[in-house]
Amino acid sequence: MPKTTPVTFASPTKPAGWTWEATNQEVAARYGLPIEQVVRFDQNTAPAPPGAVRELLVGGEFEVALSEYPPSDYGRLIAAAAARYGVAHEDLLVGAGADEVLDLVAKTFIPHGGAAVVPIPTYPMYGILTDQRGARVIRVPRLGLADGYALDTEAVRSGVRSVEGGANVVWLCNPNNPTGTFEPAGRIEALLAALRTDAAADGRLAPIVLLDEAYIEFAGDSHHVLRAAYPRLIVARTMSKAYAIAGLRVGFAIATPELIGEISTYRPPGSVSIVSVEVAAALLPDDDLVRSRVADVIAERARFAAGLTGAGWTVQPSATNFLLVSFDSPETADTVAESLLQRGLIPRTFPSGHPLDHCIRLTVRSRAQDDRLIQAAREIAA
Ligand SMILES: Cc1ncc(COP(=O)(O)O)c(C=O)c1O
CATH class of the missing domain: 3.40.640.10 (Type I PLP-dependent aspartate aminotransferase-like (Major domain))
Structure with missing residues (x-):
């Protein structure tokens, strides 16, 4: 590109910004669900902090x-x-x-x-x-x-x-x-x-x-x-x-x-x-903290992936704490995302035109939370 090419933001008026999935409160209100039933599968976070955090905060170490x-x-x-x-x-x-x-x-x-x-x-x-x-x-x-x-x-x-x-x-x-x-x-x-x-x-x-x-x-x-x-x-x-x-x-x-x-x-x-x-x-x-957490996530990831695959979903291999699940079209991915939201399960979605717009991304969470998603996958596929 020549040096003289003018540089503009992606939009002429406004620079690009982050887009979030709906908040727990929004999902609960939209689908009439108790807020404690809403689970975030979109942010690649853990279901709970290490136990030591509670001791530090509450115990005042x-x-x-x-x-x-x-x-x-x-x-x-x-x-x-x-x-x-x-x-x-x-x-x-x-x-x-x-x-x-x-x-x-x-x-x-x-x-x-x-x-x-x-x-x-x-x-x-x-x-x-x-x-x-x-x-x-x-x-x-x-x-x-x-x-x-x-x-x-x-x-x-x-x-x-x-x-x-x-x-x-x-x-x-x-x-x-x-x-x-x-x-x-x-x-x-x-x-x-x-x-x-x-x-x-x-x-x-x-x-x-x-x-x-x-x-x-x-x-x-x-x-x-x-x-x-x-x-x-x-x-x-x-x-x-x-x-x-x-x-x-x-x-x-x-x-x-x-x-x-x-x-x-x-x-x-x-x-x-x-x-x-x-x-x-x-x-x-703490030498053991990450080692044991990572081992837990990897074991749960395999179980979660197997459950989703068993429900007929296509799960890509993962070296992380999340799974990329692909569908036959962006429309199917949208329908699946909406069906998950109705159940209070928030997936990460990709906007239309994104190379992965036929996919959703799901965080590996706790066994019980992942089981809810596996069950939803079975119902949606049925
Ligand atoms: C690739 C990548 N980098 C950075 C971040 C943000 O990390 P942090 O919570 O440390 O800001 C994320 C969060 O999902 C991520 O996926």
Whole structure:
């Protein structure tokens, strides 16, 4: 694209924004259901926080000075995260969930009039944040279902090169939401090596690569070690999924101290509450917590998938705490979603024209909650 191409928001009047499924209250009111019967299968959250959280909050194992702001350096939390992730304190930045980390990365590295590459389908925030910066979203397709929706290395490379000076950021997600898939071994390494080679050949800086590992605990090893070979890599982590504290909003960026320093400029003074800081710092050192939660989710995921398959639904393989279920058409997916809502079960849906508009996404929740969904699937299929 020539430099002079004007950059506009996706809509001429308004930047792109997040769209939510209905709230519990809305679903209860719309279908005349008791609110306690409504279950969220749309947000990839856990059915309950770890038991230790209740002890901490109710038992008062720590004293939370609610009248004060959190410590400006989030020192205790950073120390606990550094030990957990095996990184230096200087390689970490705390955010209000991974979402704030993504927002700060966009603010820091995507200038107005810039560009970022988004391999789709993926987490919508990457395109939204890029659009909100007044930058161009370069959407490149992932490979198809038969190839596990893996990254198409060549498509990403040419996406980066499609703008003069190269795209500023490449947004990656592994395991990927909403496909639930983990990249084949070596794919991310190969992509980073190719991006570095291309940048050297073009005589420009390599793009920032934001690798969102929100679901990594369910899938395998983090790729954060690759920042040694590709210093412009930033990895986003969260305590919302495997640690089951989405409501507390705790996430991290892992990157070189230089990049962390750059991002820190945009960090608000105290976006993570003092309660969140204390609980997160207390959970991180627990070696067994994630291991046992992940094992439970993986076992329940297999049972849930088998139940849905038994009801005649097509469930894609998953390396996460959610399942992608595909139907024969977008219309069938819409009908199924509506039938689930009538029962107080909220699925994640995809808008018309989305590559997965014939699918719904379902969080793996508790056995009892998943059984309600399996039963609904049987009734809907009948
Ligand atoms: C890929 C991905 N990244 C980030 C987030 C947001 O995580 P957090 O709760 O840490 O903001 C989500 C939440 O669903 C997600 O799926």
